[in-house]
Amino acid sequence: MNDPNGMVYFNGKYHLFFQHNPNSSVWGPMHWGHAISTDLVHWKELPIALYPDALGTIFSGSAVIDKENTAGFGENAMIAIYTNHSHELEKEGFEKIETQGIAYSLDEGTTWTKYKGNPVIANPGIRDFRDPKVFWYQPGNKWIMSLATKDRITFYSSPDLKNWMKESEFGENSGAHGGVWECPDLFPLSYGDETVWVLIVNINPGGPNGGSGTQYFTGSFDGHEFVSNDTLTKWIDYGPDNYAGITWSNTGDRKLFIGWMSNWSYANIVPTTQWRSTNTIVRELDLIKSNNRFFVRSVPVKETDALILKSFSEKNLFTKNASITKKTNKLTGPASLQLTLNNPDDFHITLFNTKDEKLIVGYNKTGNHFYIDRSLSGDTQFSDHFKKKIIASRIASEKNMNLSLLIDETSIEVFADNGLSLMSAIFFPSVPYSDLTISSEKKLRIKDLTLDHLERIWK
Numbered sequence: 001m002n003d004p005n006g007m008v009y010f011n012g013k014y015h016l017f018f019q020h021n022p023n024s025s026v027w028g029p030m031h032w033g034h035a036i037s038t039d040l041v042h043w044k045e046l047p048i049a050l051y052p053d054a055l056g057t058i059f060s061g062s063a064v065i066d067k068e069n070t071a072g073f074g075e076n077a078m079i080a081i082y083t084n085h086s087h088e089l090e091k092e093g094f095e096k097i098e099t100q101g102i103a104y105s106l107d108e109g110t111t112w113t114k115y116k117g118n119p120v121i122a123n124p125g126i127r128d129f130r131d132p133k134v135f136w137y138q139p140g141n142k143w144i145m146s147l148a149t150k151d152r153i154t155f156y157s158s159p160d161l162k163n164w165m166k167e168s169e170f171g172e173n174s175g176a177h178g179g180v181w182e183c184p185d186l187f188p189l190s191y192g193d194e195t196v197w198v199l200i201v202n203i204n205p206g207g208p209n210g211g212s213g214t215q216y217f218t219g220s221f222d223g224h225e226f227v228s229n230d231t232l233t234k235w236i237d238y239g240p241d242n243y244a245g246i247t248w249s250n251t252g253d254r255k256l257f258i259g260w261m262s263n264w265s266y267a268n269i270v271p272t273t274q275w276r277s278t279n280t281i282v283r284e285l286d287l288i289k290s291n292n293r294f295f296v297r298s299v300p301v302k303e304t305d306a307l308i309l310k311s312f313s314e315k316n317l318f319t320k321n322a323s324i325t326k327k328t329n330k331l332t333g334p335a336s337l338q339l340t341l342n343n344p345d346d347f348h349i350t351l352f353n354t355k356d357e358k359l360i361v362g363y364n365k366t367g368n369h370f371y372i373d374r375s376l377s378g379d380t381q382f383s384d385h386f387k388k389k390i391i392a393s394r395i396a397s398e399k400n401m402n403l404s405l406l407i408d409e410t411s412i413e414v415f416a417d418n419g420l421s422l423m424s425a426i427f428f429p430s431v432p433y434s435d436l437t438i439s440s441e442k443k444l445r446i447k448d449l450t451l452d453h454l455e456r457i458w459k
């Protein structure tokens with residue numbers, strides 16, 4: 001699997017579709033796989049939702065609930081808007097290989113009917129022309145689509161999801177341009193009484209730590225045009241393994257995000273077979289202002305707390321070397337470590353196993369950055385990129401710091417400063433890490449430390 005697709009909430013269920021090749025563990029003819037959840041942490045996989053058709057395989061896209069029946073497929077129809085990619089035309093050397101299509105479901109995403117009038121947006125002569133993300137723009141009484149068009153985002157509008165009109169383009173001279181722009185998402189977030197529009201733009205390659213990455217812009221949107229209010233290139237996650245992430249439709253004021261935990265620089269050659277790729281934990285987004293700039297924060301959804309089996313807490317530690325798992329039990333499954341630190345100097349957290357394989361997560365005060373070192377994490381030989389140190393700037397300027405680490409057997413998600421600086425990374429130890437220590441050269445003041453042992457989602 002790769003990108004999450006068509007995430008939509010409906011009748012008490014969160015739907016998660018995803019880029020899926022059912023025939024192989026490397027990327028190939030894309031289908032939309034399907035999973036549902038009632039709590040955002042436990043997922044049930046359902047049969048494949050969308051199969052390739054005469055127009056091509058099914059690339060990334062979104063889904064909406066058509067409450068007003070604007071498309072005429074039925075009230076509350078679930079409508080998927082996706083890219084058809086024609087491998088046949090591609091083989092023959094054509095450029096116009098990607099078009100946008102729609103399909104609808106009247107039974108909560110179980111069975112789907114493709115619209116006979118597809119494509120709803122033909123290709124204007126742009127090879128990379130994909131990943132439509134659609135939402136209802138109430139003030140203009142119309143649907144808005146953000147579409148990745150080579151190295152910028154093109155916005156379209158429609159009264160009925162079938163007829164689309166080009167509104168504007170964004171990005172020629174903004175943001176990172178080290179690769180193709182993919183998987184956009186435009187949505188408003190509140191900051192006090194202010195409404196700020198956020199435009200997520202995935203990019204590959206050209207991410208902050210090489211390969212795939214997710215940048216975002218903050219600004220305004222008037223139903224026609226997005227205008228950025230910042231020149232800084234900002235990233236949802238600095239880690240190498242959070243790609244193609246977008247948000248759920250139909251969740252009201254809650255903005256829920258999920259990303260694919262891999263990187264196109266090695267996704268097809270990681271040392272796994274049947275189980276290749278996972279998603280991040282679902283994250284809730286909000287906005288914060290820091291040094292007069294808007295930033296998006298991401299934190300694990302509060303539903304994740306329901307996974308806690310056992311907690312160990314300590315307060316006011318003053319230490320150079322704390323072996324956490326000597327005090328608690330060794331790690332035997334997923335875990336979450338939360339730290340509140342008083343004005344820390346350099347420190348690092350080491351996760352290790354009995355084979356001397358280790359993953360190091362740290363903070364470097366001089367560089368004012370967080371890092372992950374996975375050079376000794378286990379199997380790394382499949383990619384030079386994979387061995388490189390991962391760096392995330394610290395954005396917060398407060399002296400005190402908090403860190404939250406979501407640790408699984410082959411992944412870590414690091415949330416610093418309440419979700420301002422993030423790093424998601426995967427790794428492949430020969431046996432799971434069982435121990436955890438915190439070390440520093442100067443004594444570290446840990447105000448609060450909590451280690452939670454978590455339930456496994458998959459039995």
Ligand code: FRU
Nearest residue numbers: 003019030059060130182244
């Ligand atoms: C991003 C992406 C999308 C495309 C899909 C194909 O990872 O390249 O742009 O729709 O994957 O699987």
